[in-house]
Amino acid sequence: MKKIEIFKLTSLNREPLLVEGYLFEGSDPEAPSVAIVGAMEGKTILPLYSASKLIDFLKNSISDSKKILGNILIIPSINHYALNINERFWPLDKTNLNMMFPGYDKGETTQRIAKKVFDAIEGYTHGIILETREDLSTCMPYVKEFKSGFEDLEDAKKFGLKIIHYKALRPTDTVSLQYNWQLWGTKAHSIVCPGETELNENSDEIFESLVNYLNKNNIIKHKFLSAYESAIITSEDIEIIKTPKSGIFIPTKKIGTQVIEDEIIGKVLHSLEGKVIHKIIAPCNGVITCSYKNALILENAVAFRIIKNS
Amino acid sequence: MQIMEIFSSKLPVGENLVIKKSRFEPLAKHDGSKRISIVSGIHGDELEGQYVTYLLASWLKANPNAIRGIIDIYPGVNALGIDSITRGFPLYEVDLNRVFPGGEDEFLPGQLVHALALDVKGSDIAIDIHSSNIFLREIPQIRINKEFSNATLPLAKELNCDFIWIHDAVTVLEATFSHTLNTLGTKTLVVEMGVGMRLTKEYGFQLLTGILNLMKKEGIIETDEAFEVREPFSSEVGDVFYLNSPTSGLFVPALSHCDIIKQDDKIGDIVNPLTGEIIETLFAPHDGILFTLREYPVVYEGSLIARIFGGSDEKN
Ligand SMILES: [Zn+2]
Numbered sequence: 183m184k185k186i187e188i189f190k191l192t193s194l195n196r197e198p199l200l201v202e203g204y205l206f207e208g209s210d211p212e213a214p215s216v217a218i219v220g221a222m223e224g225k226t227i228l229p230l231y232s233a234s235k236l237i238d239f240l241k242n243s244i245s246d247s248k249k250i251l252g253n254i255l256i257i258p259s260i261n262h263y264a265l266n267i268n269e270r271f272w273p274l275d276k277t278n279l280n281m282m283f284p285g286y287d288k289g290e291t292t293q294r295i296a297k298k299v300f301d302a303i304e305g306y307t308h309g310i311i312l313e314t315r316e317d318l319s320t321c322m323p324y325v326k327e328f329k330s331g332f333e334d335l336e337d338a339k340k341f342g343l344k345i346i347h348y349k350a351l352r353p354t355d356t357v358s359l360q361y362n363w364q365l366w367g368t369k370a371h372s373i374v375c376p377g378e379t380e381l382n383e384n385s386d387e388i389f390e391s392l393v394n395y396l397n398k399n400n401i402i403k404h405k406f407l408s409a410y411e412s413a414i415i416t417s418e419d420i421e422i423i424k425t426p427k428s429g430i431f432i433p434t435k436k437i438g439t440q441v442i443e444d445e446i447i448g449k450v451l452h453s454l455e456g457k458v459i460h461k462i463i464a465p466c467n468g469v470i471t472c473s474y475k476n477a478l479i480l481e482n483a484v485a486f487r488i489i490k491n492s
Numbered sequence: 493m494q495i496m497e498i499f500s501s502k503l504p505v506g507e508n509l510v511i512k513k514s515r516f517e518p519l520a521k522h523d524g525s526k527r528i529s530i531v532s533g534i535h536g537d538e539l540e541g542q543y544v545t546y547l548l549a550s551w552l553k554a555n556p557n558a559i560r561g562i563i564d565i566y567p568g569v570n571a572l573g574i575d576s577i578t579r580g581f582p583l584y585e586v587d588l589n590r591v592f593p594g595g596e597d598e599f600l601p602g603q604l605v606h607a608l609a610l611d612v613k614g615s616d617i618a619i620d621i622h623s624s625n626i627f628l629r630e631i632p633q634i635r636i637n638k639e640f641s642n643a644t645l646p647l648a649k650e651l652n653c654d655f656i657w658i659h660d661a662v663t664v665l666e667a668t669f670s671h672t673l674n675t676l677g678t679k680t681l682v683v684e685m686g687v688g689m690r691l692t693k694e695y696g697f698q699l700l701t702g703i704l705n706l707m708k709k710e711g712i713i714e715t716d717e718a719f720e721v722r723e724p725f726s727s728e729v730g731d732v733f734y735l736n737s738p739t740s741g742l743f744v745p746a747l748s749h750c751d752i753i754k755q756d757d758k759i760g761d762i763v764n765p766l767t768g769e770i771i772e773t774l775f776a777p778h779d780g781i782l783f784t785l786r787e788y789p790v791v792y793e794g795s796l797i798a799r800i801f802g803g804s805d806e807k808n
Pocket residue numbers: 534535538622623624
């Protein structure tokens with residue numbers, strides 16, 4: 183393994199931001215390669231944790247380095263400045279690095295960062311982006327694949343995560359890393375990580391999916407845990423359950439639970455008086471994949487998403 | 493004048509998020525009269541537009557007999573952001589001008605912009621007033637998407653701004669207010685002027701004159717008052733030159749905003765407050781008008797320092 187400098191940026195008062203990639207060189211020149219981009223934003227932990235755990239795994243758990251067949255580049259974080267002060271986006275101008283691709287070397291700071299990252303990861307056979315959910319919900323980790331014309335759903339199944347969310351491309355997605363990476367010929371996928379700020383017993387699921395993916399693509403050879411057979415989900419498969427009232431939100435069913443039609447899955451309390459003002463009922467049989475994260479819920483907010491049984 | 497709620501949502505703890513507009517209508521109905529919508533505060537850290545809508549509303553109140561059409565004023569679209577010095581929509585940290593057209597089933601920011609778009613829809617003209625951000629100071633200018641310039645450029649020239657910047661269509665900007673409303677058939681102009689978190693009174697009056705002039709030309713007001721407007725320069729007849737900081741540090745400007753400058757004139761220094769050194773001195777890349785200048789002194793490598801509009805180099 184060797185560390186390579188992706189970019190270094192000085193700052194008025196902070197220590198320079200040094201972003202490095204960890205390159206594991208494969209033993210088989212014919213093998214496919216992969217680049218993995220971890221934390222692009224702060225405030226959440228799973229992209230960083232999953233990427234750094236994978237680095238440790240490749241370094242210390244694969245006893246025979248010949249079992250790493252293809253080149254693997256992991257950049258665990260490109261935004262230490264945000265992570266260290268619990269900011270979400272670029273701390274000075276609050277721009278989202280994942281809306282700066284393919285980057286521009288003569289542009290604004292975050293466009294320049296994106297350009298340097300993009301230069302470093304261009305040309306890899308496969309690409310993985312560890313993203314954080316952008317709304318106020320938390321969810322099971324899933325693969326996000328845009329209907330961009332470049333997507334490879336079969337390849338996305340190799341993570342062995344339960345869900346692949348196959349979704350329409352919005353105008354703002356055209357400046358995302360996934361889209362631009364695909365445009366330049368890499369089979370790029372995003373894993374959407376729940377926006378957790380703490381680690382728990384489920385926190386290794388994303389790391390494990392990365393190992394599955396590397397195995398299935400013959401980038402590494404390593405017997406590992408079994409995986410799920412992913413279901414490809416489009417917006418038609420998802421039932422959105424909103425709350426008509428704002429207040430204190432108490433989910434009574436966990437993410438990943440099978441629920442049955444008419445079952446109570448959560449409630450909303452009047453925030454100042456404590457009484458139950460709304461009961462949230464499952465409208466169908468299915469699995470809860472996503473729920474509102476904050477205890478204070480907004481009016482008309484999506485409290486749950488359920489993938490309908492079919 | 494009527495005050496109307498265009499969007500309301502009950503927040504969790506004892507408060508409603510309410511977006512309001514004021515509507516000015518003629519005392520007697522006029523057939524075929526036009527409607528104009530003036531929008532500001534889509535970005536919560538931009539306040540210049542609120543000053544303009546204040547000036548406009550007070551003019552209309554003082555001149556009710558001049559009103560021939562409908563004037564809708566939406567001063568504070570990102571109400572939660574403006575009152576908390578937050579550019580994006582609080583909670584979601586999302587730029588409201590990247591979530592249009594929105595929808596009823598979307599997250600709260602999407603619901604809000606959807607309500608705004610529906611309410612403005614049907615206007616003949618809309619003006620979306622921005623004031624750059626806290627980092628840059630801009631002279632009063634109109635930004636126009638090439639795709640809609642046939643319809644919007646003639647109106648832009650009436651607005652008493654200094655500069656009209658016509659830019660190419662970019663997919664990501666399809667999520668803006670102006671693109672959405674232009675697509676819905678409302679001729680929509682984007683004004684950028686001044687700087688975030690501050691008011692620039694002279695610009696407020698300058699744009700007020702422009703808006704009154706446009707409304708008079710369009711028959712939305714009828715008055716003997718004459719509005720003299722300046723002739724803007726336009727990016728059609730020249731180029732925009734960018735100066736980005738080559739390094740990180742503290743930017744100290746050497747000239748004032750809006751100056752006419754020559755190539756190689758000093759624009760400022762990037763200095764190191766710890767050592768007393770000048771890290772880099774910045775010079776103008778081209779002759780022209782300094783229409784954008786860095787206001788916020790902290791810069792990183794790449795931070796925009798200045799934009800200069802200069803005549804095209806091709807001489808023929
Ligand atoms: Zn703005």
